[in-house]
Amino acid sequence: MNLPFFSSDDLVVGIDIGSHAIKICQLKRTDKAYAVVNLGSATLPEDAVDDGTLNDPELVGKTIKELLKNLKIKKKKVGFSISGYSVIVKKVNLAVMSEEELEEHIQTEAEQYIPFDIDDVYLDFQDLKTNKGDSERTDVMLVAAKKEIVDDYLEMLEGLNLQPVIVDVDGFALENTYEYNYPKDENVALVDIGASKMNINIISNGISVVARDIVVGSRQLTEQIQAAFDLEFAEAEALKLGHIPAEEKQEEIADIFSSTCTQWVLEIKKAIDLYQANHPDAPLTRLVLSGGGSKVSGLVDYLASETELAVELFNPFNNMTVNSKKIDPDYLNSIGPEMAIATGIAIRPSVI
Ligand SMILES: Nc1ncnc2c1ncn2[C@@H]1O[C@H](COP(=O)(O)OP(=O)(O)OP(=O)(O)O)[C@@H](O)[C@H]1O
Ligand SMILES: [Mg+2]
Numbered sequence: 001m002n003l004p005f006f007s008s009d010d011l012v013v014g015i016d017i018g019s020h021a022i023k024i025c026q027l028k029r030t031d032k033a034y035a036v037v038n039l040g041s042a043t044l045p046e047d048a049v050d051d052g053t054l055n056d057p058e059l060v061g062k063t064i065k066e067l068l069k070n071l072k073i074k075k076k077k078v079g080f081s082i083s084g085y086s087v088i089v090k091k092v093n094l095a096v097m098s099e100e101e102l103e104e105h106i107q108t109e110a111e112q113y114i115p116f117d118i119d120d121v122y123l124d125f126q127d128l129k130t131n132k133g134d135s136e137r138t139d140v141m142l143v144a145a146k147k148e149i150v151d152d153y154l155e156m157l158e159g160l161n162l163q164p165v166i167v168d169v170d171g172f173a174l175e176n177t178y179e180y181n182y183p184k185d186e187n188v189a190l191v192d193i194g195a196s197k198m199n200i201n202i203i204s205n206g207i208s209v210v211a212r213d214i215v216v217g218s219r220q221l222t223e224q225i226q227a228a229f230d231l232e233f234a235e236a237e238a239l240k241l242g243h244i245p246a247e248e249k250q251e252e253i254a255d256i257f258s259s260t261c262t263q264w265v266l267e268i269k270k271a272i273d274l275y276q277a278n279h280p281d282a283p284l285t286r287l288v289l290s291g292g293g294s295k296v297s298g299l300v301d302y303l304a305s306e307t308e309l310a311v312e313l314f315n316p317f318n319n320m321t322v323n324s325k326k327i328d329p330d331y332l333n334s335i336g337p338e339m340a341i342a343t344g345i346a347i348r349p350s351v352i
Helices: 057-071 099-112 147-158 170-181 218-229 233-240 247-278 299-307 329-346
Strands: 013-017 021-029 034-043 077-082 087-095 121-127 137-146 163-169 188-193 198-204 207-214 286-290 310-313
Touching: 013 057, 013 170, 013 329, 021 057, 021 329, 034 057, 034 329, 057 147, 077 147, 077 170, 077 329, 087 207, 099 121, 099 137, 121 147, 137 147, 137 163, 147 163, 163 170, 163 329, 170 188, 170 198, 170 207, 170 329, 188 247, 198 247, 207 247, 218 233, 218 247, 233 247, 247 299, 286 299, 286 329, 299 310
Parallel strands: 013 077, 077 163, 188 286, 286 310
Antiparallel strands: 013 021, 021 034, 087 137, 121 137, 188 198, 198 207
16 A cells, blocks of 8 residues: 655644543554554543533543553644534535635535534535536535534643644544555445444445434443442443453343344444435445444344344554554454544644
């Protein structure tokens, strides 16, 4: 694979700030591929981050600082990504125009596409250049992110003496790392199941055609176990992960898993059905699952039987080189699905 020439200095350290854990990934470019330099994760207390909002920026900052220190990362340029109610990604179909015209059009017309006051958001867009033949219209991806939310992230990271130079969106970061690591010519559903949200991104002919965030995730399982047995959150989480034996609770826990996973799978199927109905000529071939929730045992097989697609866990290091003396391959393998978004941020060259 050919990469444009950049020194490793051009890459940012990717920081994925989830509601359950911070994930950090540092890559470098070598002649032929990206190499994994450093990576790790640290869990956050229950309410520190919620729906993409920093409820406790000080605590989140402290966790990031400690993780960077443990990983011995000195680099200051970082990227992070946003998700949740504060960011809207929308595809609009517009007349073909120049980049400058498009910029102006979006500044003046954005309010009809997004439900926020234009003065309250940062706007970005990308012409997907879908105009084929003599078509005079093209799809444009519009992103609007609430300033107050983004500014909280910037302020928190700057407070740690870091330079946040890239603001990504979870779904785009996922797409980015998928495109680098997997064949480009497939129509695929990328599904990230985190602690408190599920992001579904369907890519067809290299373009994201369905993108949605749904408020479900693996924390649901913990909360249901907590309620069923009247436990502390941490104990319920340990039971969920099998870190403490379930014993007589086994059957009830299995029921909780099965009803919640059924709900997740229904949501995924809804998105796939919508896609198939609109794109009958470009059937999906694969479903790639990421996020900690993807590791729920049996989920891959269950999804495969329900969707009739080839389902696999995301390996964001598929096309990357790794020094196995420095990073334990078993650790890399087990943390891969959670690292997909951080990796996607870390392959962005810093632009400023
Ligand atoms: N083997 C497993 N089975 C079930 N759940 C798991 C497993 N391993 C991790 N998880 C869960 O995955 C979640 C963490 O995943 P991840 O790091 O992707 O979430 P996050 O990015 O912090 O959350 P979000 O993106 O929703 O804000 C936690 O709820 C954790 O309990
Ligand atoms: Mg996440």
